[in-house]
Each structure stands twice: as C-alpha cells, then as structure tokens.
Amino acid sequence: MLFKKIAFVDLCQNSGAAVLAVFAKAGRLFAFLGCTLKHIFTPPFFYKNTLQQFLSIGYYSLPVVGLTTFFTGMVLALQSYTGFTRFNAESAISAVVTLSITRELAPVLAGLMVAGRVGASIAAEIGTMRVTEQIDALSTLSVSPYKYLVAPRIIAGTLMLPILVLIGDIIGILGGYVVSIHVLGFSPSNYLSQSWDILQFMDVFSGVVKAAFFGFIVTLMGCYHGYNSGRGAQGVGIATTNAVVSSSILILIFNYLLTQVFFS
C-alpha cells in the first residue's frame, strides 16, 4: 500500500515537472518570437545580411527542391497510372499530379528539404557563434544579435520558400508530364490542357501560403535553437538536431491545420 502511494506521488511529481518544463520551453520560444518580430519591423535594417540570406536560403536551395519535386511528380504519375488503369480512369492522372503537387507535395517536401538544409545550417552557425562568444561580441559592439542574425534569416525564409514552392510546382508538374508522355504514352496537348483546366487559383495560393508558414517555422527554429545552444561541440550538435526535428514536426502539424483552414 505504502509502495503504491509513493509510486503515485512520484508519478505526479514527474508528470508535473514535465508539464512545467513544456510550459517553460513554450514561454522561452514565445519570448524569442516576440523579440524577433519587434526587431524585424524596427530599424536599423541589415539589408546586406538579408540579401545574403535570400541567396543562401532561396537560390542555393533551388537544386534540392527542384530535384525533390521533379522525382515526386514522376513517381506520382507512375503510381496513379498503375492504380487508375484498374478502373479505366487514366485520364485523371494529370489532375492527381497537378493537385497533389500544388496543394500538398511541393510545399511540404520543399519545407522538409529546406528544414534539413537551411534549418540545420542556421542552428549550427548561430550555435557556434554563441559558443565562441561572437553573439556576446555583437552586443558589446552595440548591434542587436536579433537584428543582425535572426531577422535577416527569418525574413529570407518566409519570403523565399513561397518562391521556391512556385518553382517546385512547375518542376513537379513537369516531372509528371515527362513520365506521362514518354513512358505512359499520353498525348502532350491533352495532358497539358487537362492539367490547366483542373487547376484553380486556390490550389496554388494555398500551397504558397503554406510555404510562407513553413519558411518562417524552419528559420525561426534554426535561429532559436542556435541562439540557445549549449556549450561546446555537443551543444551545437544537439541544437542542430533539435532545430531539424522540431521544424519537421511543426511543418507536418501546420500543414494539417492550414489545409483544414483552406479546404474545410
């Protein structure tokens, strides 16, 4: 009986501590977010840093996003063909490829790829700057680390991911087209007109809005975990892992929530 009581108290204590830890973490994240938003909209602005981030987050992610969406479009056409021939619905392939890519696959896959490529590098870079006291050095030189490091990355992530996704949409649909025409033997003009007819503004728009959210999430998580990195190489390693894992999970959660908002 006594043993059971002690076990129960332990359980309460542990679960209470876990809940408190979650709230403390959420509080720290929201404080970081609030500080970041304030610094994004108040001068001085570091234009050169922001442009640099446009390049490194946007332009240099293009090959990864392009390849991912291209092969996804290809495999989507192939898979839908093998499924749809069973009930003679081959003509729906173009619609499936176009809608899946624009609504879901381009934003989510681009988001996840950018989380791996950009989120990790942001967390590692800012984490190393924290460990080597470069962030403290910025403060002592009268420059806010939020303005100099965080704001440019978040602005670039939020604005560049939608553009990446628009390009990914085109490349993904092209992937589906290539397989449909050259492997499955569809007529090019039919395929293209079917794709175009099914497409509505909302399909592309929802994907682009999702991309903006995902870009914001990836860069925010990268900056937050890097900024609060622990000491040494191990601290930076943990920060990098946390940045990628948390942004990937948040992307999947927000993808569902945004889909619910757009299409319910």
Place this chain on the structure above:
Amino acid sequence: MSKTSTKKTATKPMIEMDHVSKSFGTKTVLKDINLTINKGESMVIIGGSGSGKSVTLKCILGLMENDSGVIKVDGRDIAEMDSDERHALMNKFGMLFQGGALFDSLPVWENVAFGLIHGRKMDRRQARKIALEKIDAVGMGASVADLYPAELSGGMQKRISLARAIATNPEIIFFDEPTTGLDPIMADVINDLIKKCVTDLGATALSITHDMASARKIADKVAMLYQGEIIWTGPIEKLDNSGNEYVDQFINGRANGPIAKHTEHKK
C-alpha cells in the same frame, strides 16, 4: 613595474557594484559583490577557474542579469536603462573576449571596423581607414586587413580582437583572460599593448585573469574572487604583502594552502 604613471587625479567611480549576487539554479556564482572602479583606473580581478570572474564581467556588460544588487556605470543604474540608453552605454564599452570572438564571416578589417560601421554609423571608407590605423597600433601590417580570422594564428587573432576592442576609442575596456593560450612572449606583447592602449585612451579598464605576470603588468588595483566572493582588494603594490593567505597561495601558485586543491569547474 612602473605603476607610478597611473592617473591618480581622477577618483570619480566609473563602475560600481553594490551587493551584487547571481545564481544559476541552486548554484550561487556571485555572493554579495561590492566593487568600485574609478575613472582611468586599471582593475584586475584574479581568481581560479569557476570563481565567478566571467560572470562578473558579463553582469556589468548587461549580457547577464544579476539577481540582486545594483550595478552602476558612470553613475547610472544599468538595470533602469531603456534600450536607447543601453545602446549609448554599449558605445562606451570595448571588450576583448577570451577566445577573440572575431566574426569569422567577415574579413579582419571589417571585424575591427564593426563597431564604427554599425554602432557609430560611420562611412565604410572612413571606418576602414581607422581600422587600418588600429591594426597598425596593435603591431600588425595592413596586409592582414583583407584576410579572414581563420587564416590568422591565435596570437594574431587576439591582437585583432584587441584592435576591435579599442577601435571606437571606448571609455571603458574589459579584458577577459587576455593572455590565456598565448606563448609567454606573445602574452607579454599583449600586456604591453593593453597597457599602451589604456594609457593612450585614458580609459578605465577591468581585466580578469589568472595569469599573475599579466596582472602585475596591467593592474593598478587587484581584487581577488574566491568562490563567488571578493576576499581581498587593494593596490597592486600591496599584492605581495596582502596578509591574506588565500591571495598568497594564489599569487605564488602553491598547491598547498587554504584554497582547496580541487576547484569546481566552471558552470
């Protein structure tokens, strides 16, 4: 040791710490610290690893918040300053970090000119000119200006970091373990440079170190931190006759004495 050149005229306190305490979780790092540094004075805080030296410096710089007590810089309580005043205060500071803390994404000259370009909004061309002068002042040629910090040796990085710390002609300069990790000759070069820079600028200096040769060279006054408390403070001339057995053990580097052999590692 020529401590006679010290400016004895100015006695206005520049930095005052009044009953300052700081804890991390259950671990108390600073206990009721009282310390006054007068204008134009060079104070050196000595103490072993984990005694709270770095935390003291970071509290004054506003990089960490003290739990209790008051820290005043130039007569103003730093906790009561708004962000503009804090910005203005930071413009008075220069800091030499232990590891240099140079921005590895920027070339050497931009590192040195960083405070001028971003803190003081100076034109880049003019800032570069001043940066080159400061690089020259720390005994390095203009040839390093366009290199990146990773291409420099440890001693060179420290000198560039010193140039960055003095680039804005600050009124108060902090030196965090300025000679750690340098060979004895380079350490002496850095000490000379610090002495020269502080004298030339007429700045107030606060250094933390456990290198006694460095402390003897750059200090006007010495304070010793032990387990988060200031256990002795006095002019450098009295360091050898402090009458404090902790200080005696520390400055003579003896393994046996009142200071426990095993000192706690840094938080």
